[in-house]
Amino acid sequence: MIEKRVLLIVSGGIAAYKSLELTRLLKKQGIAVRAVMTESATEFVTPLSLGVITEDHVYGAMFDLKEEREIGHIQLSRQADLIVIAPATANILAKAAAGIADDLATTILLATDKPVLAVPAMNVRMWQHAATRRNLAQLRADGMAIMDPDEGEMACGEYGPGRLPEPHAIVERIIAMLGHFASAQTLASQPDFADIDHRPLYGKRVLVTAGPTHEAIDPVRYIANRSSGRQGFAIAAGAAEMGAEVTLIAGPVHLVTPPGVIRIDIETALEMQAEIDKALPADVAIMVAAVADWRAADVPEQKIKKAGKAPAPLALTENPDILATLAKHKQRPKLLIGFAAETEKIVEHAAAKLAKKGCDWIVANDVSGDVMGGENNAFHIVTKDGVESWPDSPKDVIARKLMEKVADEIGES
Numbered sequence: 001m002i003e004k005r006v007l008l009i010v011s012g013g014i015a016a017y018k019s020l021e022l023t024r025l026l027k028k029q030g031i032a033v034r035a036v037m038t039e040s041a042t043e044f045v046t047p048l049s050l051g052v053i054t055e056d057h058v059y060g061a062m063f064d065l066k067e068e069r070e071i072g073h074i075q076l077s078r079q080a081d082l083i084v085i086a087p088a089t090a091n092i093l094a095k096a097a098a099g100i101a102d103d104l105a106t107t108i109l110l111a112t113d114k115p116v117l118a119v120p121a122m123n124v125r126m127w128q129h130a131a132t133r134r135n136l137a138q139l140r141a142d143g144m145a146i147m148d149p150d151e152g153e154m155a156c157g158e159y160g161p162g163r164l165p166e167p168h169a170i171v172e173r174i175i176a177m178l179g180h181f182a183s184a185q186t187l188a189s190q191p192d193f194a195d196i197d198h199r200p201l202y203g204k205r206v207l208v209t210a211g212p213t214h215e216a217i218d219p220v221r222y223i224a225n226r227s228s229g230r231q232g233f234a235i236a237a238g239a240a241e242m243g244a245e246v247t248l249i250a251g252p253v254h255l256v257t258p259p260g261v262i263r264i265d266i267e268t269a270l271e272m273q274a275e276i277d278k279a280l281p282a283d284v285a286i287m288v289a290a291v292a293d294w295r296a297a298d299v300p301e302q303k304i305k306k307a308g309k310a311p312a313p314l315a316l317t318e319n320p321d322i323l324a325t326l327a328k329h330k331q332r333p334k335l336l337i338g339f340a341a342e343t344e345k346i347v348e349h350a351a352a353k354l355a356k357k358g359c360d361w362i363v364a365n366d367v368s369g370d371v372m373g374g375e376n377n378a379f380h381i382v383t384k385d386g387v388e389s390w391p392d393s394p395k396d397v398i399a400r401k402l403m404e405k406v407a408d409e410i411g412e413s
């Protein structure tokens with residue numbers, strides 16, 4: 001696999017120290033990082049610290065004869081697949097928007113033809129200032145990707161948008177922009193796995209979907225369901241622990257991405273379908289997501305207004321059947337597993353679904369209690385050979401058991 005390379009520009013904000021953690025996480029995903037710091041950034045974090053983590057020289061000076069001769073500003077950009085500015089100060093964004101190139105970082109930004117992702121972090125007033133809004137609009141129009149900052153308490157004591165997003169969220173965005181798939185090699189070197197020797201899915205590609213979908217009714221309302229995403233995330237974590245290369249396509253949930261898992265966030269069933277197509281081929285697909293069966297037939301651009309006493313008419317149209325579509329796909333995974341959330345006649349309905357959808361196994365669970373969002377789950381695994389019923393267990397325990405069964409089925413093939 002070709003290693004992806006990020007050129008990380010660190011500018012002078014209070015969050016500059018987070019560039020160390022960001023670099024560490026990127027390297028863990030098998031992404032090489034070379035760093036450039038603005039002069040102000042060196043007031044917040046030392047080039048020595050960043051250099052130790054990147055295991056490389058940290059670039060800063062434009063008129064350093066040795067640096068420019070060995071690897072100049074053009075080459076720094078040429079050697080990267082993606083340029084990331086994190087944190088991006090209001091100042092560097094303003095300079096980039098105006099095309100100012102008065103130090104190495106801004107000269108690279110003007111000279112590059114590579115995609116650029118800016119991750120702004122600043123005081124809320126700076127973020128909301130008309131000048132910053134203008135600069136961001138200009139940069140977006142110029143093709144720069146901008147990641148919105150998080151909302152929360154700031155170093156200065158104020159509250160609002162402006163915090164640097166968590167490094168793992170930045171990594172996810174970078175991975176999505178690079179179209180990067182973590183290599184099994186990379187995963188093998190990760191310290192976070194329970195039993196590093198037990199890797200029966202080493203080299204296998206596993207695709208997992210999780211969580212609900214949100215289907216817009218108008219710009220502010222949507223159709224959703226109670227899926228928490230926890231079972232799907234636990235299955236993705238179990239697959240990664242066993243050495244698989246895992247892509248997790250997740251609906252809107254607030255869960256931490258398991259180590260070693262590539263996560264792609266979506267909102268709607270149609271987006272999920274598109275991301276599944278992009279993630280193929282895979283050896284195994286486990287479709288845990290509770291995908292909405294229907295979406296609104298028309299989504300108006302403006303909020304629907306109350307007209308009188310009668311409820312607003314809501315016309316629905318069917319979403320694509322993701323599981324059945326994947327079963328007929330020319331790149332159908334060798335092992336295709338569907339989930340059936342049922343409230344009655346659990347096994348009977350699951351057996352019917354197995355026949356109808358064309359998948360290999362159906363994992364049926366009774367969601368009439370507090371399974372959705374709860375800690376535990378009980379599975380009935382319905383295959384063409386019969387039904388296996390597993391007792392109520394914590395979601396991570398039952399997820400590992402399921403992945404052991406998957407490994408038995410395809411591990412040696």
Ligand SMILES: Cc1cc2nc3c(=O)[nH]c(=O)nc-3n(C[C@H](O)[C@H](O)[C@H](O)COP(=O)(O)O)c2cc1C
Binds near residue numbers: 010040088122
């Ligand atoms: C303690 C301190 C913290 C700062 N934090 C930020 C910040 O989080 N975001 C920001 O845009 N500017 C921040 N600034 C202002 C920048 O450091 C200043 O605009 C500087 O010129 C940025 O230079 P650069 O964009 O070349 O790195 C901070 C300044 C100080 C003194």
